[in-house]
Amino acid sequence: MLDNVTRRDAMRTTAAAAFGGAMITESTIAEQPRDTREDLNSTDVIEAPSGAQIGDVVEDRALIWSRASEPARMFLHLSTEQDFSEKRTIRGPTALADSNYTATMDIEGLPRGEEIYYRVTFESLRNPGTRSDPVGGSFRTPPTDRTDIRFVWGGDVAGQGWGIDPDFGGMRTFESMRETDPDFFIHSGDAIYADGPLEERVELDDGSVWQNVVTEAMSDVADTLAEFRGNYRYNLRDDHYRAFVSEVPMIPQWDDHEILNNWYPNEKLPADDPHDVKSVNLLAARGQQAFLDYMPIRPRDDVDDAIYQNFPYGPSLEVFRLDMRSYRGPNTENTQTESGPKTDFLGDTQMSWLKDALSESEATWKIIAADMPIGLVVTDGDKYEAVANADSGIPKGREIEIKELLSFMQSENIRNVVWVTADVHYTAAHHYHPKRASFSEFDPFWEFVSGPLHAGTFGPNELDDTFGPTVVFEKSPPEGEANLPPSDGFQFFGQVDVDGQSDVLTVTLKDMNNDSLYTKELTPVNC
Incomplete structure (x- = not known):
């Protein structure tokens, strides 16, 4: 009762x-x-x-x-x-x-x-x-005692022209995730593609046709609040998606495509951009309102509209949701040697919160839910969209902020930190180690990448060596192929299981059919 x-x-x-x-x-x-x-x-x-x-x-x-x-x-x-x-x-x-x-x-x-x-x-x-x-x-609801916990994660939905095709069976990855019976779901961003209108018919290489359900909101890029909202309603038309979100609590994040590709605050769009609205701040305000209207998310009380937050799940696990979009500086060559407004990625307020929250956490495992990867190179033309700058040297640009965080965790004896992310449209397991890095003031850690959940598949991306990563596993399209449709099978999600008795954490990277591709078992380190 x-x-x-x-x-x-x-x-x-x-x-x-x-x-x-x-x-x-x-x-x-x-x-x-x-x-x-x-x-x-x-x-x-x-x-x-x-x-x-x-x-x-x-x-x-x-x-x-x-x-x-x-x-x-x-x-x-x-x-x-x-x-x-x-x-x-x-x-x-x-x-x-x-x-x-x-x-x-x-x-x-x-x-x-x-x-x-x-x-x-x-x-x-x-x-x-x-x-x-x-x-x-x-x-x-989250436990108070030690018990088994399972969660899934992934991002990228209805992107690159691949919407709901009833003949394919809709967004099937969501049904596979539902079948795992998870306690919760981390939505790693790109929940919609407001800048990616759909065509009714897309001819595939094998001669077949991908037949999109197309609504008015999905027929053009989103400029108005109604159009942004229509993108969220579109996903909820899918039976698999709707069943999944009704049964599995979501921890939603946003990235760029909730507004438009690679956006940052104060950006101005060029005259030939397809958007009628050229102010990215205005587009972002409308897109954020739609995000808050349609995603089950609780903004912070102490910071206006802030969505970064921590979610304790009993003694074994705590999730830290980041926002790598709202507080960033502009996309640049990312080679600054000192921190400043152009190197911001999390921003000072969010960084202070994260340090405090990690320090105060009593959970065995700390899961950092990041909407972008650390070591993978993500470009924006001749500039850089994520953390890495492709020079593999000492931390520069946005890497300075990550260096500060990693060094802080080592100095404060914050152990058993695992990063989960999406964004790059393929799945991978990366291990970071100071012996391979350009500086040594951090502890080894793992980063796991998964997605897309229902979008085009790309990759793999170049890996920047600044923080000493190595690719332990990766699955992406065959060389030379890109934007593969969901029907080609390169759709992925991640699953994490924590044993309530031993606190062993197991990460499994899976495909859209719920088949396991790679498994890594991690034993906690005593702090």
């Missing part, structure tokens, strides 16, 4: 929307199937067309998101019983046009380490008594 569920102000709805009064009685909302309710007719139907999502689960808190088809009030049913024989019903926020009819509830007081079943319904504001059929699922 959920004895201590409390309510918090609704997020990402209108300023006046709140959870309202106390828990309401079960009779307030009828739950019989729509076709048995005499008060409805064919013109009085309200729906929750995008299903439901869970996200940013922290200790006893969880975000539950859904979307109505018209102005409506959200109601949430919670239970620890699958048949909802005992449940609580919470009166939630209104879903209005200002939020594109999305609504999110931030629930506290959930029992720890248990399966929580939930259902969302909407009641029409225009036609009181008209209610939607329920949507929902279940999820596990």
Whole structure:
């Protein structure tokens, strides 16, 4: 029984929307199937067309998101019983046009380490008594004691012209991830491709045709808030994606394609760019609003719109979500020898938070969820988009910030740190060691790359030797081939398992069919 569920102000709805009064009685909302309710007719139907999502689960808190088809009030049913024989019903926020009819509830007081079943319904504001059929699922809250933990990660969805093809079976990697029954999912960014419109037909090399479902929002680059929002709605049309996010709590990140390729703050687009809006700051503001409307994410209370956060999962594991996009300087040649505004990547405030959070963590394993890799060279024309600058020498440019972080972790005896990321559209395992690096003030660590989840496949990228990485495993397209469609099979995700008794952490890189490609078992180092 959920004895201590409390309510918090609704997020990402209108300023006046709140959870309202106390828990309401079960009779307030009828739950019989729509076709048995005499008060409805064919013109009085309200729906929750995008299903439901869970996200940013922290200790006893969880975000539950859904979307109505018209102005409506959200109601949430919670239970620890699958048949909802005992449940609580919470009166939630209104879903209005200002939020594109999305609504999110931030629930506290959930029992720890248990399966929580939930259902969302909407009641029409225009036609009181008209209610939607329920949507929902279940999820596990983080444990308080030592227990087995599993999570999956990956990024890059509906990119490079590869959208939903029903004949292919839609976004099949999400079904494979769902079958692993993970406790949570780290979405490593590029959740949409707002700068990548879709064509209805794409002819493949073997003579077959990839047939995209194309919506109005996906037919051009996103300039308006409505177009950005439409990109998120597009992914939620896919049955596999919708089922996955309704059952697996998400830790969402963003990278560049939530706005446009390789963007950075204060950038101005050239006159021949296909966007009507040339101010990247304006595009980013609209894209960020859509991201907050449609992803189950809880911005920080202490820093406006900041999404970097830590997520403890019992004594064995803690995740640290980074934002490598919002606080960066411009993309440059990345060869500065001293830190400054042009070398910023995490930025001072986020870096201070990360150092403090890592120092305070009592978890055996610290998972740094980065939306970009450290040692892989990612270019932006003749400039650099990520950390590495391809010179393999002493840390310069954005590498200075990473050097500072790695040296801090060594000096503070912060051990058992593993990095997970995506971005480069192939999968790999990298081991970093000071004996191979241009400086030695850090401890060896692993970085695992996975993706795309449903996008074009590329790679492999050049590896910069500054931090002493070596490629232990890599799977990418055959040499000379690029932007392979999902139907070619080069779609990847990562899986991490922590043994609750031994604290051994096992990373498995998998393909879209849930087949294991590479496995690495890591034993924790005593601090």
